[in-house]
Amino acid sequence: MERILLAVLCLSVWSISTCLLHQYHYVHELKTWTEAQSYCRRHYTDLATIENSSEVDQLINAVSDKSVSEVWIGLFSEVDWRWSDGYTGNESGYRRWCAGWSEPNFWAADQFCVFYCSSGWWDYGCEEGLPFICFSGTQFVYINQSLSWTAAQSYCRSNYVDLATVKNPSDDQMIQNVTPSDSSAWIGLFRNPNFNWPDGSSFSFTYWYDDFNPLNSLKIICGVAYLKNSGKWRFVPCDNRRPFVCHGTPSVVKKQTVKLRMKVEDSSVDLNDPVIRADILKKLQEKLNMTGVTLKWGEQPDGKVFHKMKEHRQKKNKKKTEL
Known part of the structure; x- marks a missing residue:
């Protein structure tokens, strides 16, 4: 994959958008993880997703009750032994x-x-x-x-x-x-990790607490931020009751679309392969290294991100002819 990426970083046409950090909302009501998620989805966007260390600090600051030791976040994992x-x-x-x-x-x-x-x-x-x-x-x-x-x-x-x-x-x-x-x-x-955020965000950033996460016979475990230990994450049974943190769409979102022309050195590489697309995006995000900025692919009406230049021009000319 590393070899492919070196070639792919010179590729086709793509677009990105950027947005601010998540906006967090603390809710001081004791609910199970599922109940907390339902509440967040009704009133905000979802239970909190955390994608970098700045958001860890932001979430801690959002909790107004400093006596609280743990809060639900959106993290969960399926336990599937094989x-x-x-x-x-x-x-x-x-x-x-x-x-x-x-x-x-x-x-x-x-x-x-x-x-x-x-x-x-x-x-x-x-x-x-x-x-x-x-x-x-x-x-x-x-x-x-x-x-x-x-x-x-x-x-x-x-x-x-x-x-x-x-x-x-x-x-x-x-x-x-x-x-x-x-x-x-x-x-x-x-078993496989099966770590997930409920809104489907990438799971590239982790912040684990060095302690036990008893699984017992559980099939799903849910995540809390342990505020007494710098907000590090651990798992507890999902039917426990905790206060929680939701995230919502920021009131001010700044978006920027960028289009680049890139060259593929290996014609066998399918840039629209979800795995390759995700890996490229991860590398670009790491290289950008800007707090509060998230890169996302901009899909075309046909669901693809990348098109060969010849194919792209043909579609563009066809659209002009139809007009």
């Missing part, structure tokens, strides 16, 4: 979390993979190095190499079938039999 081999059968929901540490506890919002130990399963940072357990098709195999979860998955898929799927207590016991006492090892359970 097995590496894709197993979704009747026993795919078997879990043996370590109760003593309230696992899975999602420390600092950065634990998306699972390891086995005799006391139970733990969620853990996927980049950490651990031994791991493969499945050969007939038995579990303990591999005493310290690899990240992703590297362990690749190893198992290359040499066996996949990382271990644990369907029931019998599987759990077999894993215990092949794993050295007091050893930890990756198994195939994982």
Whole structure:
């Protein structure tokens, strides 16, 4: 993608608009996350979206009651545990979390993979190095190499079938039999981050609080800004009741449209691919590095952002002829 971007930053025709920071509104009513969102959508735009450090400060300043420790913001995440081999059968929901540490506890919002130990399963940072357990098709195999979860998955898929799927207590016991006492090892359970803002804003800026975010058996977790710790974010059950912060469209919005002609060096690159468009926009936003300015693509009536110059001229001439 980096190679593509170097070529793409000389591309076709695009337009951007800029606007001021979000305008935040504190509401001192205790509501669940869903109730708070409904309120914000009725009276403003939505629960607060935060896209940079300046907006963190702005949100903190918007909270008039300085005794409040936490407020709902729009952040939420879907908790969808999956097995590496894709197993979704009747026993795919078997879990043996370590109760003593309230696992899975999602420390600092950065634990998306699972390891086995005799006391139970733990969620853990996927980049950490651990031994791991493969499945050969007939038995579990303990591999005493310290690899990240992703590297362990690749190893198992290359040499066996996949990382271990644990369907029931019998599987759990077999894993215990092949794993050295007091050893930890990756198994195939994982999940994707699935971090979201309700208004669909990009999730490129993060501000996590270094503490537990207990998941228990929750399917969705919701975000609060912890005002007693510089407004850092953490997750709590969505049915908790908190005051909250909404955001609304600023009363004064300054927009500017810019059109550029760019050249694509690689003709196979589809600039209208949503992934490429998003990556280009992110790079441009980083390069601009201006507080309170947000870049957005300006779509044409056909839904595209980019058009080849020849195609663009033909459409323009056709429109003139029709007039």
